[in-house]
Structures are given as structure tokens and as C-alpha cells.
Amino acid sequence: MKALAWLLLCAVLLGGCGVQTQTADGKRVKIGIMLSDVGLGDQSFSDAAFLGLSKARDELNIQFDYREISETGDYEKGLVELVKQDNDLVVGLGFMVQESLEKVAKMYPEQAFVLIDSVSDVPNVVSLTFKEEEGSFLIGALAGLKTKSNKLGFIGGMDAPVIHKFGAGFKQGVQTVNPQAQIVEQIAGDFGSAEKGASIAAAMIQSGVDVLYPAAGLTGVGALKEAEKQGKLAFGVDSDQFFVAEKAVVSSMMKHIDMAIYLIAETLVKDGKLSAKQMELGLQEDGVGLAEVRVAALSDKEKERLASLKQDIISGKIRVNKK
Template sequence: MSMSSVRLRRTLGALGLAAALALAGCGTSGGAGKAPGAETPGGPAKENPFRVGMVTDTGGVNDNSFNQSAWEGLSRLKNDTGAEVRYLESKDEADYIPNLNQFVQSGFDLTWGIGYMMAEPVKAVAQEHPEAHLALIDGEVDGVPNVVSVRFNEQEGAFLVGVVAGKMTRTNKVGFVGGMEFPVIKRFEAGFQAGVKAANPNAEVLITYTGAFNKPDEGKAAAASLYDQGADIVFHAAGQTGDGVFSEAKERRKRGEAVWVIGVDRDQRDLGPEVTLTSMLKRVDVAVYTVSKQAMEGTFTPGVTVLGLKEDGVGLPADNPHLPPEVLRDVEAFKAKILNGEITVPKE
């Protein structure tokens, strides 16, 4: 195949994924609830079904964040097509390669690695098994002909929730709780800070990192510190660790404190509708569903796809009951400026 043909296939694949994101909904809420490797509920299995495996990072499949969103995408694939979908949870980083290999060596048609830390393991397994198809969320494996990578412009969605925080704060202090300090999470932080400052130059953004995506107690402690310093709105990008941010906010709300949380990756109102100001959607579920369905239909297209506001890959939920109309208008105005190039959102 010529290089021009390869480039054309990559372009068509990226356009197809972007179009699917623009047309599809934001996915469903709820947990996976199955033992590692368990088959998702769904319709009757077909003979020799297409098989998709998913390896979580250390946050686990029920992280209420991007691992869960990815599994929801595969669960929908099962229900829609009869594909067989399974997952394995990684308790620590040493599990990544063995878990990926378990699916690949079992002959699964597509194997997903979920999370930035999975990039090198996915690359290693793909190079060792050139006959296998692998896909990656949040990392980038380029130049390997059997890997699809999907990244997001998290900073653009984070900018918009930063606008919300800057407009809604009553203390002129807002907070950010990150998991581990690596590029994906730094994009959340940078975009959020820029959005807050664009909407409210007088607001202060307090930043803290927990160093983990699977420790709700540390998320709770981090949120407590930020609220104690005067922040009345906290945005988290910390996976399951962020559950603790919601716990702290709910406890304080019961004591009469007017504090809020901004959720991440999926609409997180189910973690506390009374304290969830809004959420920054990152449409991992739709990306996983679309790439998997493309592979199922024989159009697996290796390369890197980046999804942002233009592709409807990030944004806010359609329903934001706690946001007044004027704030929603401000969000739309800033979104338009990002889309027309008037604002370039920083990545770090």
C-alpha cells in the first residue's frame, strides 16, 4: 500500500470517528458491576462473535470516570451488535502487559488499553504481536501499523467549565484536584485555569495533586483542604480519587456550606446531584464504541485521532439545571471564540 493510501485511510478513519461523535449521544450512566473479564449483559451471543477486550488502568472499571465510560461504550456495542466484550482490571502498572497479552494471545479481535500510562505497554504488545489489533485511549502510539490511538483536547472542555467556575464563584477562589501529574491531567489544569481567568480575572485557582487515581480518601482530604482555603467550587480530574471530592462536598453541604463540585469525563450528577455544578464531558464511550464498530466492520484504521470541541469530543452536558441562562450564554460565547480561533487554549 502506498504512503498516500495510508494517509487517506487515516484521514477517513479520523473523519468517521469525528462524525460519529457529532451524531451520537453522550452515553449512559451506571457501573459495570461484573468481575474482571466478565461478559457484559446484552442480547443473545452470535456464533463466533467479534471479540473486544478492554484493560483498565489502576482506577478500575467502576471509577465513575473514563474507565467506566469506556466500558459503557463496549457494553453498548454488545447490546447493539452481539459482540463479545470483556475487561480486565489492572491493580498496578505491572498488570498492564500481562492483561493486554491475555486478550491478544486468546485471539480477541481488538484489545483496548485505557489511560495514558498504557501507551508503552500497548506499543510493546502490538510490536510483539503484529497480527493483533490494539487501540488506546489518552495516549499516543504512532507509526505502529496495528494500533489506533484516540486522544482528546481536554484543555478545551476544561476551559469551558473554568468559565462556569469563574462566573459562579462567590468567594473568588476555586480549586482543582488532579490525579497524577502527567500531560493529560496537566491539560485539564491548564484549560481550567485559563477559563477561570478569562471569565473572572480576580478569581484565584488553587491547585493540588493526590498522586493517584484510585484513592477516594486522598481526594476527600484534598477537597477539604481547598474548601478550607476558601474555594467554593472544585473541579477534579482524578478518576476514582475524585469520588472523595464529592463525599467531602456532600458532607459540607449538610453543614450548610455552599460548596460545589465540577465532575469530569462523564456527567457525574449521579455522585451527588445537589453538589454537582456541571461536568466536563470527555466522550470516551463514543470513541471506544465507534472505533470498535469500525474494526468489526473491517475498517480498522491505524493512526492517531485527536478530538476536541470541533469534533464534539469534549464539552458540557446538554442539561445543566444549576447554571443560570446568562452563564450558559457566556459558555457558548467562549466556545465560539475557541472554534473560530480567537482563543487558543493552553495545554500546559
């Protein structure tokens, strides 16, 4: 299944996969990336993107550089610096980069850009988004099967469409397997505060929540650790966050940002450009999915239920809410 999913993803981006270590003119491909607001060490979004570029460097012989807002002070400055380095492609990671990236893209119309997690109409910007709602549906179904109090909590980092996709899919998944369950939601207003995440999680647990699903970057890490501290279950996002809180994290909603960025690099190496204007990756393309299930054992019946729900989403029998 993994091999088939990889071929499907290749078809979305390339129309076929192939690898060479340099472009037609003999130059190494250069990619610059403006990381999301927390930057490296978020144990989530930025770290996964960096992993994908590191893999492309090692296996495809590309060059890459990156900027963090903690160094540049704002997204625009970092993006301009990357453009001036003559990168073949400049990537903006996360919806919060969009306004600055579009401004810089209009300033440099000959430069190719990729915006991850939002959609842009600017001609020289390729948009790459994920169907977070599909993976979150499966997390919700798993959470709905494992809750004992029938009260679950969702913590979002910011009030933004991509975060609402996480929440909507989670709620639908919970209610599909456990209609009696109640979902408590809170927007933290911050992706970078582990302390705030822990505080929100503690309040939810005090109210009776026994399963937490934070989509909130480093703020979510704080929530995961608080769940572990209080002996509750939790689910990670973007990358496998089991090692953040090994006694609490049952699974994680994987956004294969590393794989997608690697494939973008491979496209540039092979073709010298990106042909698609917009790409959206879900369960069918293996753009999202579940990490290994740990901590809470699944019965054979529960495993079959999750597998069936996944296939129903892929086939279109289940349409997952985005908001």
C-alpha cells in the same frame, strides 16, 4: 447539533458511517480492553468505556472481554491474555497503560491495538486522544462565573500531560471570565483513593476555596463528596458525575469515551480495520463537552456567554492552553 457532531466524528474515524453485524468473513468482531488502574466502579473513565462496549455488544453484535489490574497484577499480563484470545482489537485505556501496551504490541506485530489518552509511534497502535483542555475551559468559565470567594481549586490525579490539559483549560476558562480569581492546584498522586481526595478538598475549602474541579478518578469522587458535605460547588469529569454528589456537582466535563469506543467497534464491523493512525476529538467533534447544568442556575446572559465561548473555541478564535 448532536447529529452534525456525530457525523463529524464518523468522518474522523471512518470517512462515513454504516452498520452491519459481522465482518466480511462472517465472524463476530471481538474486542478486548485493558481498563485503567482503578477499573470498574470508578464512576468515571473505566465505567464509560465499559458502557460503550456494552452498547456495541447489544447493537452491533460484537463480543468483548476486559481485564482489570486488580485481577492481573500488571497491565502487560492482562494485555497478553487479551491478545491470546484472538481479539480483533485490543484496547489500552489510559496513559498509564502505554508502556506495557507498546511492549506487547512489539511482541505481537500482527495484532491491532488502540491506546486511549496518549500517543504511540508503534506501527500497530492507533492513538485516540481528547481535547480535555477545551471542555475544561468551559468548566472553568462556568466556575469563574459562580464562585463567590474568587478562590477555586483544581485537583489532578497524577503529574501527567493529560491531567495538565484538564488544569490548563480550567485555569484559562476561569481567568477569561473572572481575571481576579485565584486557582489553587494540587496533584494527589493517586487515582484510586476517595479518602485522599476528600482530605485534599477539605484543606482547599479550609483555605477559602468554594468551587472544586477534580480530574482524579475515584480520588476525585472523594473530593466531590467532600464539597457536598461542606456546602460547596464542584464539577465532575469524564462522565456525568451529578449523582455522585447531587447537592454539589454543577456540571461535568464529558469525555465521550463511550461514544468513541462504540464508533471504533462500528468501524471494525464495517471495514474490518481502523484506517487512521491518530485521532483527536474535541468540541467540534463532540468528543468533549458539558453535562447538564444543575445546582447553580444560569442567567440568560451567562448561558449566552458560555455558548459564545464554545463557538469561539470551535472556530479557532480562542486557542486553549494544553499546559
